[in-house]
Amino acid sequence: MAKEISFNIDARDQLKKGVDELANAVKVTLGPKGRNVIIEKKFGAPHITKDGVTVAKEIELDDAMQNLGAQLVKEVASKTGDTAGDGTTTATVLAQAIVSVGLKNVTAGANPMDLKRGIDKAVAKVVESIKEQSEVVGDNYDKIEQVATVSANNDAVIGKLIADAMRKVSKDGVITIEEAKGTDTTIDVVEGMQFDRG
Numbered sequence: 001m002a003k004e005i006s007f008n009i010d011a012r013d014q015l016k017k018g019v020d021e022l023a024n025a026v027k028v029t030l031g032p033k034g035r036n037v038i039i040e041k042k043f044g045a046p047h048i049t050k051d052g053v054t055v056a057k058e059i060e061l062d063d064a065m066q067n068l069g070a071q072l073v074k075e076v077a078s079k080t081g082d083t084a085g086d087g088t089t090t091a092t093v094l095a096q097a098i099v100s101v102g103l104k105n106v107t108a109g110a111n112p113m114d115l116k117r118g119i120d121k122a123v124a125k126v127v128e129s130i131k132e133q134s135e136v137v138g139d140n141y142d143k144i145e146q147v148a149t150v151s152a153n154n155d156a157v158i159g160k161l162i163a164d165a166m167r168k169v170s171k172d173g174v175i176t177i178e179e180a181k182g183t184d185t186t187i188d189v190v191e192g193m194q195f196d197r198g
Contacts, residue, residue, distance in 0.1 A: 004064055011065065012103050018069025022059050023096035026052045026077070030089045032154045050153060052089030053081045073099075086151065141167050161187060 006014065013177040017170040028035045029052045039058045049055060056077045073095050080091035098119065104113050137143045141163050148166075149159025165175050167187050180186070 003025035006065055006173065009107065012106070014063065015069035015072070016103055017095050018061055018063070018071075019073050019096055019099045019165040020058060020069075021061060022073050025059060026055050026089055026092045027096070029055060030093060032150060035091070043104060052092055053077045056092065057086070069099075103184035139171075160187070161185060 024096055025037065029037060029050045034050055036048050036050050037055045039049065039055065047054075047058075056074045059074070061070050073092055076095045077088040077092050081088045088181070089174060102112075102115055102119075105115055135143070138148060144166050145159050145163035148162035149156050152158035152162070162175075165187050169175060
């Protein structure tokens with residue numbers, strides 16, 4: 001298959017379009033007030049989700065250069081999910097902003113390597129500030145419930161169940177979440193080991 005080669009403004013414009021297409025689809029899911037996205041499946045029922053990385057993984061663009069831009073942002077979301085376990089939508093929005101402002105500056109004549117060094121310095125300062133502002137949750141189950149509730153899209157019932165599970169198993173235990181066949185949400189505590197099949 002022949003490779004398409006693009007340079008300068010044409011390449012940057014197409015990459016940015018791809019970044020924007022993916023980021024605009026993902027960013028509506030941002031935060032506790034984020035909206036759901038319906039994903040069409042080739043087979044079966046459509047999938048409804050509020051998870052940014054799930055939306056990102058489903059996006060494939062027809063234009064090769066635009067798809068390359070989308071894949072770059074998809075990689076940002078995926079790595080954030082793997083590293084932090086959350087924050088994929090925030091990472092996508094930040095990546096879109098960095099690409100947008102960065103390309104404006106490069107088009108205006110800025111040195112791309114100077115921009116990268118500036119971004120690296122800014123990231124170091126932001127990380128330092130976040131570390132200063134962070135609070136250790138520890139064994140404070142009120143804080144655990146608060147964090148769990150926010151992570152569960154402000155579902156206080158789920159937040160309380162997660163905090164109860166954390167209280168029962170402590171920091172050395174393992175919590176496994178499984179989809180139930182019915183409508184009840186329950187907690188089962190197993191002492192020792194459990195084997196599903198023998």
